Amino acid sequence: MRPTKLTALVAAVCMQYSLYAQNPIIQTHYTPDPAPIVHNGTVYVYTGDDVPGYEFYNMTKWRVFSSTDMVNWRDYGSPISLESFEWARDRGWAAQCMERDGKFYWYICAQTTANDMAIGVAVSDSPTGPFKDALGKPLIITGAWSTIDPTVHIDDDGQAYMYWGNGSLYYVKLNKDMVSYSGDIVEIPQSVKSFGGIRQAKNANENNQQTVQPKDTYIEGPWLFKRSKQYYQMFAGMSKGAESLSYSVSDSPTGPWKYQGKIMTDQPTNSFTNHGGIIDFKGKSYLFYHTGLLPGGGSYGRATAIEEFKYNADGTIPSITITKEGVQPVATLNPYTRTEAETIAWAEKCTTSEDKKVGVYVSDIRTGGHIKVRSVDFGSISPNTFQASLAAGLDGGILDVHIDSLKGPKLSSINVPRTGGWDSWKTLSENIDVKVTGVHDLFFVFKSHNIISGRKLFNFDHWVFKP
Structure with a gap:
């Protein structure tokens, strides 16, 4: 009787999890680095596509999903991949899509045929594609391996900004065409005041290995957005040997930035990295992030999750805990339409x-x-x-x-x-x-x-x- 009882117990546990779990929100693929936008009453989230089972990140394509209720997510497949960019050869990492004047610009980063990391852009007339390489070459190429994780914000005056960086944080002013920029690439100074700490060498004789000051520091994965009159720069920071989600604020899209603290830290995400995005939808605020909690997942098999939160009265973001339940529906689905x-x-x-x-x-x-x-x-x-x-x-x-x-x-x-x-x-x-x-x-x-x-x-x- 023991095997029968054990089988029944496992089945019961699985059923309960199926009934109440919502995180990760996609279970059919590994979907790291979620980048959400709201367009015409629909949330679109653009993600990576991890292939787990390796000793490093193995990602060659990006995916897009949509929802009108925050719980049922439609899969639109993979509209772009490394093959979409003739100049790309490997290491597709985090990306973000932005709409302007009816066109959608998907900013990606990848290793080039010259072995640099670079930022490219694909364009489409639809949020779900088809997308094509807008330039036939990278938009940003600096020769530095820190040229990853682009985030884009269009300000109220129409000026667009793109930030990126691993270890260091940079920005440019994008032109109205969204596929070129004006002026110089600007590096943002980092300090305890601006990002909670700085990365510094442990010892000059240790191959310039990096360590972290105790409070926090900017690592990677910036996410720039504006709420009311304040600009927010969320980023992957550091806490106890794994990445946190932290943020700074400014009165200007270009800084100076003032560190505010950690949003998500010391959580059992089963992933060294974290990468976040924040949106408002139907009167609610949501944090998108990733974990390694899908079966077979981990630091190299990550999946998108969501938590609802409320800003504090002063505009600060509270500490957010991960949940398996995720968020509640904000609309219903009509079964009488296909x-x-x-x-x-x-x-x-x-x-x-x-x-x-x-x-x-x-x-x-x-x-x-x-x-x-x-x-x-x-x-x-x-x-x-x-x-x-x-x-x-x-x-x-x-x-x-x-x-x-x-x-x-x-x-x-x-x-x-x-x-x-x-x-x-x-x-x-x-x-x-x-x-x-x-x-x-x-x-x-x-x-x-x-x-x-x-x-x-x-x-x-x-x-x-x-x-």
């Missing part, structure tokens, strides 16, 4: 892929996995049909639809047949016999015809309920 299957609050035993035919879809679906979608509003009239677009190259499987929990009332069950290929899509429908109204969480549960099967079952593109 929803892409890659719109996910929580997912297990599946990932996402993309192709030219259907774009992004849920793939590598396995027995015992599921997708959770939060805050689905069925309204006052119960649906009578559920439809899903599915594809299977082998014997398919079963797609069960539950509300409220993995074992909550079952609305529908689709027996997915072999459709003729993994990219041969069929829209399958089943009637709904259970009455459902109001707001519920929705669970798509994956099953195999063969209880011991470990193979891939089917692909899942989109779904809709019919009232």
Whole structure:
């Protein structure tokens, strides 16, 4: 009986975590260095794409996701990669996208073919792409390895600023075209007053190794934004051998900066680095950051998480603790309009892929996995049909639809047949016999015809309920 009890206990724990967890917000990929923006009532977050299992950062592409409710995130795949830039060869690191006059400028950093680190920019007419290299060459190249982690802010007068730097902090004034700059590259002086401390050599005979003064110091990952009349410079600082999130403020976008303290420090993130972004959305303030808490993750397999916070009355930012619960929904999802299957609050035993035919879809679906979608509003009239677009190259499987929990009332069950290929899509429908109204969480549960099967079952593109 012992194995049976143990299996039941593990299943119960997993179910509870699935029911209540929201962080990390993306479970289908490793998504470091989140950079959020708000555009036309939607939050877009631009991330990296860690490939864990190596002894250093292995990232060759960037990803974008969107949400209108802060809990269900639609995956738009990877609109740009190192291959998008002919001058890039390796080490794609943190990036940020900014909108201006209807165009979207995605600032990335990568190692060049000359082995320098440089900042480039891709441009698109849409926040989700397609993007293309705007210049065919780097925007910023200094010959220094500190040329990483760009952040961009457009001030009220229309002047745009780009900051970046590892160890040292620099900025330039971007021109209105957002792909060129005027004036010199300016290095920001660092001091205890401005950033809590300075990095200094331990000993001239120790290859200029770096140490940190006890309070804090600027390391990397700047994030520049303005609130009311005050400018904020959040950055990755240092605390007890791992990065904190810290910040300074100024009355000007170019400083001088005054250190304010640590926002997130000494947290069990399972990652040496942290990289943050802050936005306001629908009257609430949010901190985006990353952890190494996904299964198989760590310092080289990081994933985006979010916490809600409130500014203090004087405009300072409080200390923020990481949570597995994350944030609450600020809107509901309409099940009577087509929803892409890659719109996910929580997912297990599946990932996402993309192709030219259907774009992004849920793939590598396995027995015992599921997708959770939060805050689905069925309204006052119960649906009578559920439809899903599915594809299977082998014997398919079963797609069960539950509300409220993995074992909550079952609305529908689709027996997915072999459709003729993994990219041969069929829209399958089943009637709904259970009455459902109001707001519920929705669970798509994956099953195999063969209880011991470990193979891939089917692909899942989109779904809709019919009232």
